[in-house]
Amino acid sequence: MYLLNLYNCLTTYLVLGALLFAFGIYGLVSRRTIIGMLISSELVLAAASMNFMAFNRFTAPDPAIGQIFTLFIMAIAAAEAAIAVSIVIAVYRNYKSIDTEDIVDLQG
Amino acid sequence: MQSAICQSAAGMSFFSAQGFVGLIFLVTIGLIIAGAFVATTSTRLVRCISGLAVCFTGVAGAYYFLLAPFVAMMQMLIYVGAVSILIAFAIMMATPEEGDTPGKKITRFSGPLGFAVSAMAFAALSLLAATTDWQVFAREGSGDMHHIGMVLLTSHSMVFELVSIVLLVAIMGALVIARRGRD
Numbered sequence: 001m002y003l004l005n006l007y008n009c010l011t012t013y014l015v016l017g018a019l020l021f022a023f024g025i026y027g028l029v030s031r032r033t034i035i036g037m038l039i040s041s042e043l044v045l046a047a048a049s050m051n052f053m054a055f056n057r058f059t060a061p062d063p064a065i066g067q068i069f070t071l072f073i074m075a076i077a078a079a080e081a082a083i084a085v086s087i088v089i090a091v092y093r094n095y096k097s098i099d100t101e102d103i104v105d106l107q108g
Numbered sequence: 109m110q111s112a113i114c115q116s117a118a119g120m121s122f123f124s125a126q127g128f129v130g131l132i133f134l135v136t137i138g139l140i141i142a143g144a145f146v147a148t149t150s151t152r153l154v155r156c157i158s159g160l161a162v163c164f165t166g167v168a169g170a171y172y173f174l175l176a177p178f179v180a181m182m183q184m185l186i187y188v189g190a191v192s193i194l195i196a197f198a199i200m201m202a203t204p205e206e207g208d209t210p211g212k213k214i215t216r217f218s219g220p221l222g223f224a225v226s227a228m229a230f231a232a233l234s235l236l237a238a239t240t241d242w243q244v245f246a247r248e249g250s251g252d253m254h255h256i257g258m259v260l261l262t263s264h265s266m267v268f269e270l271v272s273i274v275l276l277v278a279i280m281g282a283l284v285i286a287r288r289g290r291d
Contacts, residue, residue, distance in 0.1 A: 004130025006137070007173045014237030016137065016170065020144055020163075022230035027148035029222030035199055039147055039160050042191065046167050056251075057174040059244050063251025064259040067179045070171075071260075074186045075271045079278035081191045085198040086286035092202035 013054035020047035034091065034098045038084045045077045133173055139166030153199045161192040178253045 006012045020043050027040025049070045056066020092098050143163025147156050164187040171180035249255050260268055 003134070004127045007130060007133035010242060011238050012137075013170065013174065015234045016140060018230050018233035018237065019141065020167075021233065022226035023144040023148045025229055026222045026226035029225060030148075030219045033153065035153055035195060035203070036156060038195060038198075039156050042160060042187075042195075043144055043147065043163065046164065046187070050167060050170065053171055053174045053176060053179065055242075057176070059242050061245040061247060062249050062259070063175075063247060064249055064256045067176050067251065067256055068260055068264055070176075070179050071182060072267065072271055074182060075275060078186055078191060079275050081194055082282040083278055083285070085194055086282035088198050088202050089286050090288060098202055 010054055010058040013050060013057075017047045017050035017054065020044070020050060032099055032101065034084075034088050034100060037100075038081070038088070041084075042077065042081070045073060045080075049073050133169075136166050136169035136173065139163070139169065141166075153203055154196075157192055157196050157199060160195070161188050164188045164192065175251065178256060 024040045024043035024047060027043065028037055031037045031040060052066045052069050052073070056063055056070075060066055088098055091103060095103055097103070140163055143159045143161070143166055146159025147163055148159075150156050150159060164183060168180045168183040168188070171177075171183055249259075
């Protein structure tokens with residue numbers, strides 16, 4: 001059965017990465033709260049990691065490089081999440097809201 | 109086209125050991141898709157972050173299928189254990205009671221337009237992934253934890269140190285930003 005051999009195909013992982021990327025873009029565009037957009041950006045980063053790991057497994061000459069790059073992506077994502085959460089808390093303290101429509105002081 | 113990328117599956121039974129592994133991978137794919145769907149479409153932020161944790165668990169399973177158990181473990185540790193919990197704390201500290209209230213004027217078209225954009229991106233990337241003839245190189249090195257440690261501390265040691273500095277600066281900046289405005 002072809003369906004049971006999906007885990008041996010590069011295309012499966014690439015399509016999964018594209019799916020995660022599409023979900024992340026949809027969430028980034030359609031969300032109205034900052035935390036929802038942060039969650040969607042984490043999905044986009046996971047899509048990038050998935051692509052690196054897939055090419056690392058199937059085509060790359062040295063199978064350690066992709067894993068190391070994925071570890072670096074995880075570190076950067078952790079730093080990004082920490083800063084984004086602190087910004088969310090600062091915004092909520094000043095505006096009592098995390099809605100992106102309410103943070104419009106310069107709109108007049 | 110997929111002779112080297114995708115090994116053939118002649119005579120694989122549903123009840124053999126290989127078939128069971130394939131079944132577990134289908135469950136993993138289901139976890140990823142269901143988690144991402146809940147994380148992007150739910151109206152309550154608590155459900156969003158739960159869906160994100162489920163999705164990251166599925167991604168860790170996919171890493172395990174990609175012969176990288178160390179990265180799968182790090183995925184569970186960092187994403188599911190740290191990042192999701194951090195965002196859950198942010199939701200608990202900084203969310204008004206009513207949650208995500210829909211129905212303002214500017215965001216009326218953002219849902220369908222965002223769906224169209226993401227669907228086009230998904231279709232284009234999937235078509236590109238399925239039709240490209242990827243070039244396969246000969247393997248050198250095993251890719252296990254010993255090999256990763258050797259490469260990480262020899263040829264990638266500069267990036268390793270830079271990432272530690274970035275993490276330090278990020279945590280100090282997060283503390284400063286979250287502290288500002290409090291008496």
